[in-house]
Amino acid sequence: MEMQKTATLSLKDFSRLKGFIYSHCGINMTDVKRTMLEARLQKRLKTLEMPSFSSYCDYLFSREGTEKELVQMIDVVTTNKTDFFREPAHFQYLIDKALPEILRNHGKQKIVSVWSAGCSSGEEPYTLAMVLKEFGCNFHILATDISTRVLEKAKLAVYEKDRISPIPIELKRKYLLKSKDPNKKLYRIVGDLRDKVNFRRLNFMDDDFGFREKMDIIFCRNVIIYFDKITQERLLKRFCNYLSPNGYIFMGHSETLFGMNVPLKQVSPTVYAMCA
Numbered sequence: 638m639e640m641q642k643t644a645t646l647s648l649k650d651f652s653r654l655k656g657f658i659y660s661h662c663g664i665n666m667t668d669v670k671r672t673m674l675e676a677r678l679q680k681r682l683k684t685l686e687m688p689s690f691s692s693y694c695d696y697l698f699s700r701e702g703t704e705k706e707l708v709q710m711i712d713v714v715t716t717n718k719t720d721f722f723r724e725p726a727h728f729q730y731l732i733d734k735a736l737p738e739i740l741r742n743h744g745k746q747k748i749v750s751v752w753s754a755g756c757s758s759g760e761e762p763y764t765l766a767m768v769l770k771e772f773g774c775n776f777h778i779l780a781t782d783i784s785t786r787v788l789e790k791a792k793l794a795v796y797e798k799d800r801i802s803p804i805p806i807e808l809k810r811k812y813l814l815k816s817k818d819p820n821k822k823l824y825r826i827v828g829d830l831r832d833k834v835n836f837r838r839l840n841f842m843d844d845d846f847g848f849r850e851k852m853d854i855i856f857c858r859n860v861i862i863y864f865d866k867i868t869q870e871r872l873l874k875r876f877c878n879y880l881s882p883n884g885y886i887f888m889g890h891s892e893t894l895f896g897m898n899v900p901l902k903q904v905s906p907t908v909y910a911m912c913a
Contacts, residue, residue, distance in 0.1 A: 643679065644679065644682055644687075644688065644689050644690055645675065645690070646671060646674065646675035646678070646690045647690065647691070648671075650690040650691055650693075650694050651666075651668075651671045651674065651675075653694050653698075654666070654674065654678075654690075654694060654697075657694075657697065657698065658710075658714065660842075661707065661711075661840070661842060662711060662715075662783065662840060662841075662842060663841055663842045663863075663864050663868045663872070664714070664715070664863045664864065665863065665864055665865045665868070666714075674714060675690075677713045677714055678690070678693065678710070678713060678714070680713065681693065681706075681709060681710065681713055685706075697710060708785055711783055711784060712784045712785060712786040712787075715783060715784050718757070718859070719756075719757040719758060719760045719761055720760055720800075720803055721760045721763070721764050721800070721801060721803045721804050722764050722803045722804065722805075723760070723761065723764075723803075723858070724858065724889070724890060724907075726905075726906070727856075727858075727887050727907070727908065728764065728765075728768050730887075730905050730908055731765075731768060731772075731854070731887075732768065732772060734904070734905070735854060735885045735908075736749065736769070736772055736774060738883065739853050739854075739883060739884075740774060742883045743883075745774075746775065747774070747775070748775045748776060748777060749769065749774050749775065749776040749777075749853050749854065750776070750777060750779075750850060750851065750852045750853050750854070750881075751765055751769070751776060751777070751778045751779070751852065751853065751854045751855075751856070752778075752779045752780075752781070752852045752854070752855045752856070752879070753765060753778060753779070753780040753781070753856045754781055754839075754841075754855055754856065754857040754860065754876070755781070755782055755857055755858070755859070755860035756780035756781060756782050756787075756788075756791060756836070757782055757784075757787050757791070758787045758790040758791050759780065759787075759790065759791030759792075759794060759826075759834075759836075760796075760800070761780075761856060761858070762778050762780035762791070762834045762836075763794065763812075763826050763830065763831075763834065764804075765778055765856065766778055766812075766826075766830045766833045766834055767804075767808050767811075767812055767830065769833075770812075770830065770833075771808070776833065777833060777835070778833055778834045778835065779835050779837065779848065779852075780834050780835065780836045780837070781836070781837050781838065781839035782836075782838065782839070783838065783839065783840050783841070785838055788836050788837075788838055791836055792836050793825075794825050794826035794831050795823055795824070795825045796823070796824055796825075796826075797822060797823060797824075798822040798823075798824065801813060801824050809824075811827075812826060812827050812830050813825065813826065813827065814826075814827055841872055841875075846875075846879070848879075850879075851879060851880065851881040851884070852879050852880055852881060852884060853881050853883070853884050853885070854884060854885050854886075854887070855876055855879070855880060855884070855885070855886045855887070856887045857876065857886065857887070857888060858887060858888055858889035858892075858907075859889035859891065859892070860889070861873070861888070861889075861892055862889065862891055862892055866896075866897075869897065870897045870898065870899065873886075873894065873897060873899045873901070874899055877899060877900055877901065877911065880911055881911075882911055883910070883911065884910070884911055885904070885908060885909065885910050886901060886908075886909045886910075887907065887908055887909075888907045888908075888909065889907065890906070890907050892907065894909065900912045
């Protein structure tokens with residue numbers, strides 16, 4: 638039986654896909670990512686029974702393909718790495734500085750609005766929910782991502798044992814339910830905490846983000862690194878439009894606002910507040 642040849646991604650088709658991904662998602666696919674893109678899209682070619690990347694591009698760029706395949710393509714090419722209590726200094730700053738300041742300005746009955754922008758499979762917004770619950774304030778969390786695949790996992794809120802290892806033991810006892818099946822080392826976030834998080838699909842390139850409320854806290858960590866400098870600055874300016882006057886933005890440690898014309902001041906490593 639003759640084995641089917643694996644399709645290769647030509648420079649021409651890579652250039653076509655690169656431009657399409659940038660215009661629709663803002664993600665900058667540098668030339669070094671050509672091999673990665675080729676490998677990740679192989680499964681889509683197989684699923685669609687397409688013989689080449691040229692055929693795939695023709696379909697993707699058609700009206701039908703853009704409607705049916707765009708979300709599938711995005712799910713395949715986006716990177717979704719996250720952990721519970723990732724970059725723990727951020728959560729300590731939240732407890733020690735940000736939350737007390739917000740409640741001092743707005744009163745203890747204030748409902749703190751938090752946006753996890755680029756929430757991936759839910760570890761970040763559920764970590765935030767635990768921290769805010771322990772702090773004792775009223776809150777609600779909006780969690781958004783471009784990938785429908787990770788959003789479904791986030792809504793389910795079921796995690797394997799190794800994924801929950803960073804969660805302190807006392808919080809595990811409070812906010813995690815162990816599977817009744819002893820053969821499955823699975824844990825689910827408790828319903829009271831799940832109810833505090835509203836998950837929604839959002840593409841940062843959309844003209845309308847679909848909500849109007851001002852956020853007290855925005856976590857957008859390790860997201861803008863996938864965009865070029867122009868897109869980063871444009872996106873951060875849009876974030877500032879959604880930030881309350883005394884609000885905070887938390888960025889990833891590999892990200893910088895250096896050289897950007899945005900109304901933010903650094904108050905701690907990778908933590909920024911709106912300029913007065």
